[in-house]
Amino acid sequence: MLRYGVSFHEAALEDTVLVSPGGDTVDDRSLGAVAAPINITGYHIHHPIHEARPDIEAAAHVHAPYATAFSTERRLLEPINQEATQFFEDHALFDDEEVQILSADGGKRIAVALEDNSHVILANHGVLTTGKSAAEAVAWLVEMERASEVALKAQRPVRLSDEATRIARDDLVRPWSGWQIYSYLIRRHLPNG
Ligand SMILES: [Zn+2]
16 A cells, blocks of 8 residues: 555655555554554555455555546446446446445445446445556546546436447457556656656
């Protein structure tokens, strides 16, 4: 996880903290440095998901503007544009007022809502995406933010048919898609990185 107190825009690899399944930090640099070396709420959300879904290597969750706004509508993304098709039949809704996850029990409830989907919309909170790597999870987070933006901006959207949606989804979501999207993002935003 990211070391507590480090902003995303300034985060570097050395700001990541290895956290044990029990929630302890396995990182000498954090010990004694600050009272809370990690955002414990993040642990409450992420750990139960990893426990419930060993196939998931990474989960990503931030309060991105459009996805957070969309989450207040407490519904799934409709397939109304190309980005949204990528989430068709592969995301769930955690329809709960528990926006402050005070314990791992809250994370367990999110994991239950996730079921065998890849991603979940957390009502009135934001979204959580997953992947086989951190890069994939981040890529889907950005794609879900874009799909949320379209969902909120479209005035009178007409939904794609299930058939057309599945054709688009199956062409777009491939084992390497997340990594490819992530690599575009890195080249776009960190050209010298
Ligand atoms: Zn959150």
